[in-house]
Amino acid sequence: MRAAWEDIQGSWRGFKQHWITYLALFLGLDLLNQWVIIPLFRWVTTVILQAGEIPFISYQNIVIICQQHPLVIIGLLVELLLLLMVVYWQFALLLLSIREFSVGRTGFYSLLQNSWQAVRRLRPGSLPLMLIYFILIIPFADLVFRTPLLAKVQIPAFIVDFMTRSDRLFIFFIATYLVILFLGIRWLFTLPLMVFRAQRTRTALVNSWRKTAHWQWISVISRLILVGLLATIGLGIVYGVIYGFQIGWDHLLPHSQALVPAVANLTLIQVVSEIVTVGSMISSLMIITQQDFGEIQYTTNGANSHHYGWALLVLVVIFGGATIANNHVYLQGEDDQRPITISHRGVADNNGVQNTIPALEKTHRLHPDYVEMDVHETRDHQFVVMHDENLKELTGVNKTPYQLTLKQLTRLTARENGHSAKVASFDQYLNAAEHLHQRLLVEVKTTPHDSPGMLKRFDQQYGQRLKRDHDQVHSLDYGVVAELKHRDSTLPVLYIQPYNLSYPNSQADGYSMEYSTLNFDFIRQAHRQHKQVYAWTVNQPSLMKQMIYDHTDGIITDNLRELNSAIDDYLSHQSYANRIMNFILVVPAGTRLEP
Template identity: 60%
Template sequence: MRAIWRNLCQYSRNFWQHWVSFIILFVGMDLANQLIFIPLFRLTTTYVLQAGGIPFISYQNIGILITQHTLVVIGLLIELILLLLVIYWQFAFLLLGLRLILGGQISFKRLLKESWLAIQNIRPGSFPLLLLYFMLVLPFVDLVFRTPLLSKVQIPEFILDFMTRNSVLLTILIIFYIIITILGIRLILTLPLMIYRQYRTRQALRESWKLTSKLKWWQYIKQLIVLGLITVIILALFYLLIYGLQSLVDLFPGKLAFMAAIFNLTLVQVVSELLTIWTGMIALQIVIGLVDDFPASKGRLRRVGWLGWSTLGVMVVVLGGLAIANNYYYLKGTGMTRPVTISHRGVAEKNGVQNTIPAMEKTHRLKPTYVEMDVHETKDHKFVVLHDENLKKLTGVDKTPHELTLTQLTKLTARENGHQAKIASLDQYLNAAEKLHQKLLIEVKTTPQDSKGMLKRFNQQYGKRIIKDHDLVHSLDYRAVAGLKQLNPKLKVLYIQPYNFSYPKSIADGYSMEYSTLNFEFIRQAQRQKNDVYSWTVNDPRVMKQMMYDHVNGIITDNLGGLNSAIADFMNSKSYANRILNFYFSSS
């Protein structure tokens, strides 16, 4: 333990000797990502898709893309190669910057030159290996090689949630993560070897595996664990201190509490960013210490010149001014609107069987803006309220809706969460909702077995009724979205997106977006086009507050009571201390 502490202290001294240079390096890279690279790649993806007349990418149209839109696929593959090059360049920029700073030899011109040389050493045949490598280290990347660009790549939460609900899939998921974690740890030195020693990709992979053999990797894992614990403790104590001070100041009348809140919230942001940079730089030193002998160990120290201080000053003025302005409007509550609340599948806190009338009636007491529910086409071309494509999970009957008539389906009893209720037809469900004056968000489920006239019949039977009741429709199938809008332009139809690849651009009236890849930029772009954005399925109060901070229009949840509480706390809190705490939860 003493050796770990001694190493961490040395790495920390290295950081504080060159803290100005490290801040410029890290913050400069972050700004380049947020202002240049991320928007540029999103715009490129959007342009390539629009040029091919494709509004989206999903599992539904992958086959069509490959077989009918060759140029689009080529364009996306070129973009993927460019993305890999940019990510690799960013790693090279950070790693080379780290070595140059610690060696007292940092200059922007030299750093650009050396990082460009690192890019030139990549062979075309290395791209598949690099892609595989980044996929392997992805679960480990936040601990060591954290970059805002790579952190945008993640597995959507709904996939993880689906896999954790089945014991077999959960076991597979656990084994998968164990394997990926081991491979990520064993191969973590690949990039440093490529960048510092100019190894080829295959050679670097083999050498990384060799250097981390016989549990040699455990020496840096222990240091990273201790570093993580220290960071969490420091951050927790700092937040408690700020929260306590602001709670005391909130007792004073006048504008003192508000001015103190702006100062404290800005201080929270500054300290959090500084701590993130400190942690990241120490983590890099821990890992790279197995590959490179830092020049800083020889005691070389170079003072920051006027250019460095000027750059830091500009960053402080610009970013500090933006932070203060943003904090002013946030603490004043300017621009904050209450999101609409949407009960997922008509249940709340497991109060009934999903998509059934008794559950909807109980959920209505919590006053959701909308109750979200699902409809399938039946064997006799009618519509039943049901989510799954197979009835076995809820009713024990191993049949699909297309194999049974509506009469047969509505005789079945569904059981879930200790409750039971009859399967409902869409007419029955609409009748019950109208009696309660409860608005609905109707998801149109589609399958290959649907009849050709399914959308036309749905619109003929329910289009006017849905508009009259101020209900909404959404679908995961973009063909259904486009088809319904063509049949009935007055019908408000949203497109359900499981992943955020590009900027919003479609015929839809809005979007239901899986929350883990939803961001403020997508929401802002959609709202500029006068389209609403609803996030799903958000059950964690922390994520709910994050979505509200990003100005989402609505939140779909299984935890409606928790959502109502989160909204009340976030929107109506008169305590500035609590608003600072909400900011922490919404931005972490």
């Protein structure tokens, strides 16, 4: 334990000796990523898809794209390889900066040249291995190898949710995660070996495996965990003190005058967060690179380079000015907008059986703006209210909606959450919603067994009625969106996207996006096209507030009471301390400075 503590102290001393250069480097990379690299790659993806007249990529059309648009696939693969090289270049830049700064060599151009040489040593055959490697180290991205670019890579939450629905899937998910975690640990030294020793990817992977054999990785991982804990505890103390001071200012000063210390305190939180995040990451990288990399020294007495001080000053002006302006707007609530509340599958807090009329009636009492529900086509070409493609989980009948007539389906009883209710036809459900004056968000479910005229009948039977009731339609199948908009351009139809890959580009009137990959950039681009963005399925208060912070137009949730409470708390302007606490809970540390 004493040795671990000494290593951490030494790494922090190494950071403090060159904190100006490190901050300048990280803020510069952040600016480069936010303003150039990420927008550029999203734009390129959008252009490639537009060239092939492809509005989106999903599991539904990937096979068709591969078969009918080989040039699009080639373009996307080339883009992926270029992105991989950019990520590797940033890692090489960070690792080399530790070596160069530790021995007093702080020349930026030489650092760029050396990092470019590291990229040039990559061979085309190494890139697939590099892709696998970066996937494996994602669990370490927030602590060890985090860059603003890699931080954008996330596993969509709906995949995690799906994998935890049954015991078998959950066990498989945990086993897979443990295997990935184990491989990531064993290959932890791959990048340093490639950058410092100029080893090829395959050789570096083999040597990293040897270096972590016989449980030798435990000492490194324990130190990394300790660095993370110390950083978290330190930030918690700082946040608590600043929050306490703001409570005092809110009580001592009139509300208008308390704004000035509130802006200062929120800005201080952002600055401290950035410094601690950069410091903990540099400390972690130093701990990794000191393992058998003798050229790295952490006891240099050199001072910070003055030319990096000027660079940092320029970056602080750019980031600081924007951050202070944003903080003023945020604390005043000038940009706040109450999102549309949408009850997922017609239930709220397990108050009934999903997609049934009794649950709709109970949920309506909580006053959601919309009730989201699902429809399937039946064997006799009618529409039944049902989410799952198989009825077994809710009704105990191992059949699918397209195998039964509407009359057979509405005789079934669905059971869930200790409740029971009859399966409803869409006509019955729509009649109940109209009686309650409850607007609906209708998800049209599709299967390969649907009849050719399904969407034509849906539009003829319900299109005008839905518009009259101010209801909306959305679907995970883009074919539904395209055909319904072709048949009636005035019918509001949104496209459901399970992940965020490119800029919004479709015929849809808006998007229902899975929340974990939804970001402000996508929302801003959609708003420029006058299209709405809904987030699904958001069930935690902190995530609800994050969606409000990012200006999401609507939030789809299973916990409607929690959502209403989170909205009221976030939009409350009773104290600046409350706004500051919401910011701390909503925005992840290390991403709080806004250029």
